[in-house]
């Protein structure tokens with residue numbers, strides 16, 4: 324358990340540097356792909372008629388709608404005031420004795436990226452007649468691609484009953500506490516210090532493991548501990564991961580903690596962020612041994628007594644967040660993934676180009692900014708394409724089955740020997756926005772292997788390759804079609 328947590332903390336240190344907002348993440352286009360959705364508010368009933376306001380969360384478009392509940396079944400609603408020409412909106416309601424069902428369908432255009440895109444999404448939701456919070460309608464895009472975005476799970480325990488109430492007086496339990504001090508003269512041996520603890524937040528059950536700052540490379544600086552937990556195994560936490568900062572003062576044996584976490588157990592429309600600070604003198608029980616490298620110095624190996632310690636908050640403050648934001652997907656902080664790259668800037672990156680026994684092979688990957696853990700895939704020349712001289716089926720190499728591929732699942736290769744012209748007609752699928760419904764793309768690339776190629780024959784096998792074995796190049800994908 325402890326070892327596992329230590330590895331997580333090291334992974335956390337490596338990942339933290341990769342985060343940070345990107346310029347386009349808050350834009351209309353990114354939001355339209357990530358959160359095509361609406362908030363319904365100010366629902367008013369007057370006899371059979373009703374009215375409400377609607378806000379599109381991707382575009383900030385707002386309108387007031389009125390509906391005449393004359394007939395049983397769905398009743399259409401009409402936008403009050405000037406109807407939006409550029410964002411046509413259809414809404415209808417189905418009112419029963421206890422609840423109201425809302426249906427929305429809207430089309431809008433975003434112009435904040437390389438090219439303008441028109442989106443159409445629809446969705447529905449039902450609320451009790453007495454419901455007064457903003458109601459969230461999560462939409463499915465029907466255009467430009469048909470996807471239902473994957474929403475996040477949210478930070479650990481955000482919805483667990485009592486999260487908000489227990490966060491009024493935050494407390495933690497410290498466990499698996501270990502302190503090691505191995506001093507040294509710094510000449511014949513390097514001094515070593517370590518402090519590990521597992522911190523469990525009593526409001527949400529979140530466990531973080533803390534170790535000296537900077538991961539394994541920085542072992543020794545106990546005054547800056549790196550803490551991490553579940554979020555680095557779950558890649559679906561969303562916009563608001565729990566964050567923990569801690570330190571240990573070896574002179575006074577005092578542990579300090581700052582933690583930020585989230586609750587929306589009372590009402591998902593009213594999430595809150597809690598930031599809290601605590602310190603605790605740690606009662607240590609130590610064994611000592613003379614340092615094997617400097618007999619004048621003493622090594623200390625300590626644990627806490629008792630082995631688990633309660634920790635109470637010294638100060639905390641609570642900040643409201645926008646409605647339903649805890650389960651919103653993370654904006655593309657690492658840049659465009661598979662789908663947006665394929666739409667706005669489709670390029671393949673080629674590498675490892677070779678001709679073995681007259682057959683072309685190379686590696687390829689889509690040039691997404693957010694590549695996750697993907698690496699280029701090898702493509703080999705297979706059977707000739709019937710009726711197309713100079714074109715062959717691709718044999719796509721093994722991918723190790725690691726998640727969200729950024730390479731063709733099917734393709735044909737063209738090779739004009741004398742000219743060094745390489746053609747790639749590819750089909751690929753993006754699952755980064757909606758794991759269950761891949762968006763299918765096709766596109767055509769014509770590129771030149773623009774690096775000298777040298778050949779050698781070893782044991783009767785001829786092998787030609789780019790002179791620089793590290794030569795990589797990118798080429799645009801033309802005629803890209805999606806949803807095909």
Ligand SMILES: *[C@@H]1O[C@H](CO)[C@@H](O)[C@H](O)[C@H]1NC(C)=O
Pocket residue numbers: 349350351381382383
């Ligand atoms: C919507 O409003 C928010 C908050 O005012 C702002 O940050 C965001 O840029 C707006 N989005 C669009 C697409 O206009």
Ligand SMILES: *[C@@H]1O[C@H](CO)[C@@H](O)[C@H](O)[C@H]1NC(C)=O
Pocket residue numbers: 411413428429430443445
């Ligand atoms: C949504 O509206 C578009 C036109 O704006 C229409 O083509 C589409 O059929 C509508 N979808 C639903 C589910 O009503």
Ligand SMILES: *[C@@H]1O[C@H](CO)[C@@H](O)[C@H](O)[C@H]1NC(C)=O
Pocket residue numbers: 424425447448449
């Ligand atoms: C949305 O509409 C579908 C089809 O009519 C229905 O099955 C589903 O229950 C509705 N969802 C909500 C939340 O009202």
Ligand SMILES: *[C@@H]1O[C@H](CO)[C@@H](O)[C@H](O)[C@H]1NC(C)=O
Pocket residue numbers: 568569570579580581600
């Ligand atoms: C906690 O936050 C306070 C105030 O921002 C800061 O002074 C302190 O250094 C922080 N402690 C840790 C352990 O990060």
Ligand SMILES: *[C@@H]1O[C@H](CO)[C@@H](O)[C@H](O)[C@H]1NC(C)=O
Pocket residue numbers: 617618619
């Ligand atoms: C240990 O301490 C003694 C006396 O203070 C000193 O003479 C000796 O050099 C020290 N040895 C080491 C290895 O530091």
